[in-house]
Amino acid sequence: MTKKLAGSAAGTAAWVTNVGNEHGQVLMSVLTAAEGDGLLPMAAGLMQRYREAQEPPPRVLYVDRECCSLTGQTKVVAMFHEWDRLVVRLDVRRFARGVTTESHHFYGQFMARLSYSIFEWDKDDIARREKANMSKEGERITKLSSREVARHCHRRTRGVPETERLIQELLDAFWDVKDDLGVPLIDHAQMEEIWSTQRRHLHCIQDPQGVELYTKTGEIRRGGIRLPVYRCARGSTSLESFHLHLCRFIPGNSASALHFQVYLLEGLARWNENRARAAVEGAPRTRTHCYNATAQLRPAHPGVRGSHHGRKLHQAHREYTGKDVIGPDGLGGYQHVTALAHTLVELLHQAFVPQHQAWQIVELWLKLTDRDKAAVSFPPCHQDRLVKGRFKTSRSAHTPGVDSVQRAFLGKGAGAAQTPKASRLVEAMFVELCQVHYEGRTIAGVRVNRWGVIMREYNTIRDIVVSCQTLMANTSINLFLVNQRTLMQW
Incomplete structure (x- = not known):
C-alpha cells in the first residue's frame, strides 16, 4: 500500500x-x-x-x-x-511459521490441535447448540460445523500449565510426521526457536480476568431453542x-x-x-461490503431518492398513492415499473408461475406506459469498422441485408450481454436484487460473490418467465441477457 x-x-x-x-x-x-x-x-x-x-x-x-x-x-x-x-x-499467530508449508496434508490437523491446546469451548453453550441441532425424533440433523460453533458458543483459554503440556504433546506427536512424498510438516530448527520463545509468553495469550470478550449481536431460533449470536473481540x-x-x-x-x-x-x-x-443488536445489515475504490457501490439513502454508482435513482413506493413517480431517466410511470419488477423478483420463491399470478403480472404489464411496453432498444456494443481514430476504415463497406439476417438468426432478446439500464424494468429488478443481497453467500459449499448471487437469481427469474406460456403470449416482457461484467459496469 x-x-x-x-x-x-x-x-x-x-x-x-x-x-x-x-x-x-x-x-x-x-x-x-x-x-x-x-x-x-x-x-x-x-x-x-x-x-x-x-x-x-x-x-x-x-x-x-x-x-x-x-x-x-x-x-x-x-x-x-x-x-x-x-x-x-x-x-496467537506464531506457531504457523514453524511449518514447512500451509499446503501440507497434515497442516489442518496440526492447526486444529493447536487451537484445542490453547482454547476450550464452554460446555453449556455446546450442549445448547447440540440440543438445537436435534430433530423432533431425537436424531441429529447435521454435524456441527466449526463456523456454527464459533458463532453461537464462547471459548476461553485453558491456563498456562495445561496449555504448555498440550502444546508439548502436540509437537511430540507431529514432530516427524511426513506426507506421502516424504515432505515433513514441521521445520525442526524454526519450530524449536519459536517454541523456546513462545513458552515464555504463554501467560501473555491467556484471557484477562474480569474482561468480557464476547458481545451478543443477535439471536436465531433453531429447533425451538433461541441461540445467541456472538462476536469475539479476542x-x-x-x-x-x-x-x-x-x-x-x-x-x-x-x-x-x-x-x-x-x-x-x-x-x-x-x-x-x-x-x-x-x-448493533437487531440492526439491519448494510447492503454493501465493497471497499474497492474503483468499483464501489454506494447504498441508496432510505426514501424516494438515492445514489447508485453516482446516478440518481427514484425509489417508487410499493403502494401506488395516485401520484406519478418520475424514474431515473426523468420519465413518469415509474411506480408501475417497480411494482412489476417487485412481482417478478418474488418469483424466486417458487418453481413456476401459477395461472392466477400470471394474469396478475399481465395486469401489471398493461399498466405500463407505451414506452416501457415497447421493444427494448439496445445501445451499440460492437463496431464492424472503426469510423474515427488512427486505425479507422477509409472506405465504407456495407452489405445490404446482413443486419436483418443477423437479427433473424439471433432472435428477439438474444445476442451479446447488455447493460441493465437498457430497460427500466430490468434495471428496477437489479436495484431490488442489489438491496436484498448485500454480500456473497456459500452455495453447495462454494463461496459465490455478491454479483454472482445476483446474476444467479436474475437468470432464475428469466427462466421462470420464459417458461410461462401465459406471460409469453400476453406480454412482451424482455429479460435480456446480462452478465457480471455489464452488471458491474452499470
Whole structure:
C-alpha cells in the first residue's frame, strides 16, 4: 500500500499501523517510516479522543510483539500511560511459521490441535447448540460445523500449565510426521526457536480476568431453542481482515499525498460505518461490503431518492398513492415499473408461475406506459469498422441485408450481454436484487460473490418467465441477457 505514494511523498512511508476496537472499527491508521517508529503521537491522540469523549479507557490491548518485559514497563504500556488498568496481551499467530508449508496434508490437523491446546469451548453453550441441532425424533440433523460453533458458543483459554503440556504433546506427536512424498510438516530448527520463545509468553495469550470478550449481536431460533449470536473481540483477527481491503482503498498504482489521504479516509469511513451497523443488536445489515475504490457501490439513502454508482435513482413506493413517480431517466410511470419488477423478483420463491399470478403480472404489464411496453432498444456494443481514430476504415463497406439476417438468426432478446439500464424494468429488478443481497453467500459449499448471487437469481427469474406460456403470449416482457461484467459496469 505504501508503494502507491507518488510525487514528493514517494518513499516516505514503509509501514502501516492500525488500531481497532472490539467492534472491528479502525480507530487510527498511521503511516510510518519503519515498524513501531513514531507511534507516540498516535497513542497521545487516542488517549485524548477517549478523554474528550468521556469514554472509559480500554481494559485489554492485543499486540503482535512487545507484550511483556523482564525489567519495568513495556513500550506499549509506556505509550498509553494514562490507561493505568490496561492489560497487554499477545495475539496467537506464531506457531504457523514453524511449518514447512500451509499446503501440507497434515497442516489442518496440526492447526486444529493447536487451537484445542490453547482454547476450550464452554460446555453449556455446546450442549445448547447440540440440543438445537436435534430433530423432533431425537436424531441429529447435521454435524456441527466449526463456523456454527464459533458463532453461537464462547471459548476461553485453558491456563498456562495445561496449555504448555498440550502444546508439548502436540509437537511430540507431529514432530516427524511426513506426507506421502516424504515432505515433513514441521521445520525442526524454526519450530524449536519459536517454541523456546513462545513458552515464555504463554501467560501473555491467556484471557484477562474480569474482561468480557464476547458481545451478543443477535439471536436465531433453531429447533425451538433461541441461540445467541456472538462476536469475539479476542486478538486482532478483525484487523487482519481489514488489511485485505486496505490496499484497495487507493485505486490504481500511484497517488499523490493529498489524494492518498482522501481515499484512505473515505475507505475508513465506509469500513467503520459497516462495522457499526453489524455491532448493533437487531440492526439491519448494510447492503454493501465493497471497499474497492474503483468499483464501489454506494447504498441508496432510505426514501424516494438515492445514489447508485453516482446516478440518481427514484425509489417508487410499493403502494401506488395516485401520484406519478418520475424514474431515473426523468420519465413518469415509474411506480408501475417497480411494482412489476417487485412481482417478478418474488418469483424466486417458487418453481413456476401459477395461472392466477400470471394474469396478475399481465395486469401489471398493461399498466405500463407505451414506452416501457415497447421493444427494448439496445445501445451499440460492437463496431464492424472503426469510423474515427488512427486505425479507422477509409472506405465504407456495407452489405445490404446482413443486419436483418443477423437479427433473424439471433432472435428477439438474444445476442451479446447488455447493460441493465437498457430497460427500466430490468434495471428496477437489479436495484431490488442489489438491496436484498448485500454480500456473497456459500452455495453447495462454494463461496459465490455478491454479483454472482445476483446474476444467479436474475437468470432464475428469466427462466421462470420464459417458461410461462401465459406471460409469453400476453406480454412482451424482455429479460435480456446480462452478465457480471455489464452488471458491474452499470
